[in-house]
Amino acid sequence: MTGPGSTETRILVALAGVLAATPALAHHPLGGDVPGTLVDGLMSGLAHPILGVDHLAALVAVGLIAARGAGLLAAPGGWVLGMLAGVALHMAGVGLPFGEALVAGTVLALGLALVAPGALSRPAVLALVAAGGFMHGHALAESIIGAEATPLVAYLAGLAIVQIALAAGIALVARGLGREPAQPAGLRAAGLALAVVGAGFLVSGLVGSA
Template sequence: MIRSRSVALALLSLAALAAPAHAHHMMDGELPGTFSQGLLSGLGHPVIGLDHLAFIVAAGLVAGAYGLSLALPVAFVGASMVGVLAHVAGVSLPGAELLVAASVLLIGVLLARGAALGTPVWAGLFAVAGLFHGYAYGESIFGAEATPLVAYLAGLFVIQSAIAVGVALAARGLAIAPLNARLAGAAVAGIGIAVLAGQILPG
């Protein structure tokens, strides 16, 4: 219980910083032009974007606390790759940033309530959320050449998979029960609310 509270407090401490998270970019907003720049941008983007990071951590907690397959959070990662490619290809997904924030709020609420959802429902949620998170990721690589784009995708896949699977394995190792994961879910929901507020309310 103490460990789960520590996780929740850590997430809550990020909530205060979450409002401007929609503006996160690596490379100071510059378009990656080399393989190394693309890779670093891909590795860093989900980490400095607290909305994305909160969802990835929550996805790992879902798999770990509920004893579900590790393929579930990886499905989110795969869908995010599709979202990036959709953005790069010029497909329009209006309101993607709002939907990213909404997905963070939703998964946080579901965790906080201890919702007993089946694997297909979680898989569907992760797949849809992954598309919108990926579309948002694609903004920082839109217009780049093939080499930095491939590197960017590789970085995104590695960092997101490592975080999600790492959190899932840690949750299992620490025996974090679904009941204890509710505190972390409430913190994630708080981040989702903060991000939504930052986008909807006038600056």
């Protein structure tokens, strides 16, 4: 077993620290243009979730939640299902008020779920993950509105592939590639850093809209 000062713990803390120190990047890999081809749609879907620090931070949190025992595929799968539902709602023309604040709030909530692992049951954690995916999916749908069917399907496939792969990969690394459970001290430290990232985006969004 590894302890609080282990390499695993330092990696988790460093990963969250990088997110906290990284400036917000452009969210649109095509410069805001709607994808017009299958390749454009796929590349946009693959890149979009990792170009925004808020989206990337949420995926890191989902991976760490999976490593904590929520299920290697259950948590990433729940996130992606929620994400697809959020995309569908947006494409149906239903908007959400304070969308950016809701996205930031999910990062904060997921981080806090790691800080206090016993506060929520496993079903409640998975519900939180799915709700987070829903909010992020609604935001991610903005860049695909107006696209034709082929780039739209490719975009959704890219979104699903990259998010499941990233979250599951983080979970595997945090668990020592399946040899042992992730250490609570490292997960709490990473969760605290991610919660700070979410709080920063939330405050920035609220101030910017005031």
